[in-house]
Amino acid sequence: MRNIKLLIEYDGTDFYGWQKQKSGRTVCGTIEEAIKKLVNEEVELIGCSRTDSGVHAKGFVASFKTNSKIPSEKFREAINQKLPDDVVILESEEVLEDFHPRYQAKGKTYCYTIINRRAPKAIGRNYSCVVKEKLNVEKMQEACKLFVGTHDFKAFKSTGSSVKTTVRTIWDIKIEKNYDEIKIYVSGDGFLYNMVRIIVGTLLQVGEGKIKPEYINDIINEGDRNKAGKCMPAMGLSLEKVFY
Amino acid sequence: MRNIKLLIEYDGTDFYGWQKQKSGRTVCGTIEEAIKKLVNEEVELIGCSRTDSGVHAKGFVASFKTNSKIPSEKFREAINQKLPDDVVILESEEVLEDFHPRYQAKGKTYCYTIINRRAPKAIGRNYSCVVKEKLNVEKMQEACKLFVGTHDFKAFKSTGSSVKTTVRTIWDIKIEKNYDEIKIYVSGDGFLYNMVRIIVGTLLQVGEGKIKPEYINDIINEGDRNKAGKCMPAMGLSLEKVFY
Numbered sequence: 507m508r509n510i511k512l513l514i515e516y517d518g519t520d521f522y523g524w525q526k527q528k529s530g531r532t533v534c535g536t537i538e539e540a541i542k543k544l545v546n547e548e549v550e551l552i553g554c555s556r557t558d559s560g561v562h563a564k565g566f567v568a569s570f571k572t573n574s575k576i577p578s579e580k581f582r583e584a585i586n587q588k589l590p591d592d593v594v595i596l597e598s599e600e601v602l603e604d605f606h607p608r609y610q611a612k613g614k615t616y617c618y619t620i621i622n623r624r625a626p627k628a629i630g631r632n633y634s635c636v637v638k639e640k641l642n643v644e645k646m647q648e649a650c651k652l653f654v655g656t657h658d659f660k661a662f663k664s665t666g667s668s669v670k671t672t673v674r675t676i677w678d679i680k681i682e683k684n685y686d687e688i689k690i691y692v693s694g695d696g697f698l699y700n701m702v703r704i705i706v707g708t709l710l711q712v713g714e715g716k717i718k719p720e721y722i723n724d725i726i727n728e729g730d731r732n733k734a735g736k737c738m739p740a741m742g743l744s745l746e747k748v749f750y
Numbered sequence: 751m752r753n754i755k756l757l758i759e760y761d762g763t764d765f766y767g768w769q770k771q772k773s774g775r776t777v778c779g780t781i782e783e784a785i786k787k788l789v790n791e792e793v794e795l796i797g798c799s800r801t802d803s804g805v806h807a808k809g810f811v812a813s814f815k816t817n818s819k820i821p822s823e824k825f826r827e828a829i830n831q832k833l834p835d836d837v838v839i840l841e842s843e844e845v846l847e848d849f850h851p852r853y854q855a856k857g858k859t860y861c862y863t864i865i866n867r868r869a870p871k872a873i874g875r876n877y878s879c880v881v882k883e884k885l886n887v888e889k890m891q892e893a894c895k896l897f898v899g900t901h902d903f904k905a906f907k908s909t910g911s912s913v914k915t916t917v918r919t920i921w922d923i924k925i926e927k928n929y930d931e932i933k934i935y936v937s938g939d940g941f942l943y944n945m946v947r948i949i950v951g952t953l954l955q956v957g958e959g960k961i962k963p964e965y966i967n968d969i970i971n972e973g974d975r976n977k978a979g980k981c982m983p984a985m986g987l988s989l990e991k992v993f994y
Contacts, residue, residue, distance in 0.1 A: 517872045562873055586870060594872045626830060628761045628838045629806055629988070630874060744873070 507571040509605055510581055512537075513597040514566040518557060518740070519632040520592060524566070525556045533557075533593055537568070540588035544581075545574040554607040554748045555614070558700075560740030562633065564617075565596075565747040567607045607748070613677065615693040615746040618706040618738065623686040634687070635742035641713035643683050648719035649712040650679035650690075652726070653705060660729045662705055663698035664737055672698055672729075679705070691746070700737045707735030751815040753849055754825055756781075757841040758810040762801060762984070763876040764836060768810070769800045777801075777837055781812070784832035788825075789818040798851040798992045799858070802944075804984030806877065808861075809840075809991040811851045851992070857921065859937040859990040862950045862982065867930045878931070879986035885957035887927050893956040893963035894923035894934075896970075897949060904973045906949055907942035908981055916942055916973075923949070935990070944981045951979030 514537070522530035526538070538551045554567040576584060581598035589595070619634040621627045622641050627634060653676050660672035676694040683689075690709065692702050708725065711717045725733045758781070766774035770782070782795045798811040820828060825842035833839070863878040865871050866885050871878060897920050904916035920938040927933075934953065936946050952969065955961045969977045 515869070515872045517875070564873060582869065591870065591875055592872050594870050596869045625759070625826065625840045626835065626838050628759045628836050629808060629877060631761070631835055633873060 507573055507603070508578075509569055509571050509601050509603045510578060511567065511569045511599050511601045511605060511607070512581070512585075512595050514568060514593065515564050515596055516562060516566065516593040517632070518560050518562040521559065523557050523559045523561065524553050524563075533563075533566075534568070536590065536593055537585070537595075538570075540585050541570060541572075543588050544584050545572050545576070547573060552607055554611050555745070557743075557745060558740050560632075561743045561745070562741075563745040566745055567611070567748045567750075569601065569605060569607050571603075610750055611696075611748050613693060613695045613749040614697065615691055615749075616697070616702045617744045617746045618690045618692070618702060618742045619744070620688040620690070620706075620710075620742060621686055622688055632741050633744070635739050637710060637713075639714045641688065641710065642715065643681060643688065643713065645715070645719055646690075646709045646713040647681055649709055649722050650681060652719065652722040653679055653692075657726050658729060659698055659701055659726070661725050661731050661734045662701045662708070663731065664700035664704070665731075667699035669698060674698065674701070679709075703738040703740070703743060704731075704734050704736070706738045706742070709735070710738070711735045751817055751847070752822075753813055753815050753845050753847045754822060755811065755813045755843050755845045755849060755851070756825070756829075756839050758807060758812060758837065759840055760807050760810065760837040761876070762804050762806045765803065767801050767803045767805065768797050768807075777807075777810075778812070780834065780837055781829070781839075782814075784829050785814060785816075787832050788828050789816050789820070791817060796851055798855050799989070801987075801989055802984050804876075805987045805989070806985075807989040810989055811855070811992045811994075813845065813849060813851050815847075854994055855940075855992050857937060857939045857993040858941065859935055859993075860941070860946045861988045861990045862934045862936070862946060862986050863988070864932040864934070864950075864954075864986060865930055866932055876985050877988070879983050881954060881957075883958045885932065885954065886959065887925060887932065887957065889959070889963055890934075890953045890957040891925055893953055893966050894925060896963065896966040897923050897936075901970050902973060903942055903945055903970070905969050905975050905978045906945045906952070907975065908944035908948070909975075911943035913942060918942065918945070923953075947982040947984070947987060948975075948978050948980070950982045950986075953979070954982070955979045 549570045578600035656675040680691040822844035900919040924935045
């Protein structure tokens with residue numbers, strides 16, 4: 507069978523996340539239905555990760571196997587014609603049969619968007635989180651560096667997922683500020699449940715002056731979830747890119 | 751009576767524009783209702799302009815007269831508490847009684863956002879318009895210069911509005927490109943009905959190579975609506991700033 511890889515963008519606002527569930531509209535379920543209509547056979551769409559309800563993606567990767575003879579680059583437009591407007595296939599290509607979007611992912615970049623101002627936000631309110639307290643971005647940038655490297659990130663993991671190890675490697679955390687918009691890009695080889703949203707919550711404590719940048723080392727070393735910041739809302743998070 | 755000036759942001763997606771109508775949800779009507787609940791008196795909210803259904807605003811200006819004793823800067827938060835999440839008061843201040851948001855406006859800046867790529871857009875799809883044909887931004891920038899100045903813009907006006915004169919002054923048109931996002935900022939002393947959206951439609955003809963930049967002069971001189979480009983969809987347009 508042919509193995510087709512898809513690059514996908516979606517607005518997570520009206521989805522119950524990526525992963526199919528017994529009930530509720532999911533990204534995986536929605537795309538699978540569109541593909542089935544197109545190829546007239548059962549397909550199983552495999553994703554690079556699970557994103558939570560409300561989380562967005564600009565570069566999600568998934569793949570499915572098919573006997574269809576549709577040219578690989580034509581899948582993009584053909585599937586898009588059967589999709590609702592909050593999910594879009596950006597690229598489609600045929601890959602080796604053993605390609606697996608999750609097992610072969612070497613890492614990912616997530617982006618968390620904060621609007622730092624007093625007033626709530628109307629435009630783009632589903633794609634960012636408003637933080638009212640004035641943030642010291644320089645201090646946040648100092649703190650970013652302390653996350654980089656291979657560490658046990660168990661302080662930055664929500665309960666409700668079982669993993670063999672809580673050691674992960676963060677390659678880079680980068681902050682871009684443009685007027686009142688602050689984008690935090692987190693790249694690494696893998697992420698624990700809610701890890702990015704808790705890292706951002708902790709960086710905000712630094713930005714608000716509640717903790718010093720150096721304290722990040724202590725939180726990592728102590729491994730106590732209660733020492734880290736809160737888990738930020740899903741709407742601010744987007745999966746930007748998956749590396750293979 | 752006190753005269754309170756408001757700076758307003760709204761997501762125009764689910765509004766039938768600014769101006770109150772017999773039926774349909776409007777920005778003006780929505781904010782007026784919120785203010786009435788707050789001050790317990792009849793108020794009339796006067797806006798700086800009418801925006802069409804689906805058009806957004808980051809810096810709309812409106813004012814209302816009231817006998818309320820609420821401190822002027824407190825109106826912002828008090829009104830926000832009574833507003834739905836697609837409209838936000840950014841600032842409130844007391845101004846001279848003769849301040850009029852429309853008559854005293856010296857000019858405005860609008861922004862039109864284009865996404866230049868093959869695939870449709872899921873994230874932020876209500877705030878931009880996708881153009882599939884590869885655009886030559888340099889040529890568009892050349893064309894921008896020819897709009898600047900005082901001209902009769904009757905070729906760039908939709909029917910359905912009566913005005914004394916179709917002469918307007920464009921101060922500046924600026925294009926910012928960031929990956930596949932192209933933002934066109936148009937500033938001037940006043941705008942005819944759909945003028946910005948038709949200017950953008952005409953710039954796109956230049957960007958797609960259908961007309962040469964110099965042809966802008968001919969369109970302006972001939973004053974023929976059929977020579978100008980199409981009126982671009984409302985969703986890409988945002989009122990950025992009003993000058994007084």
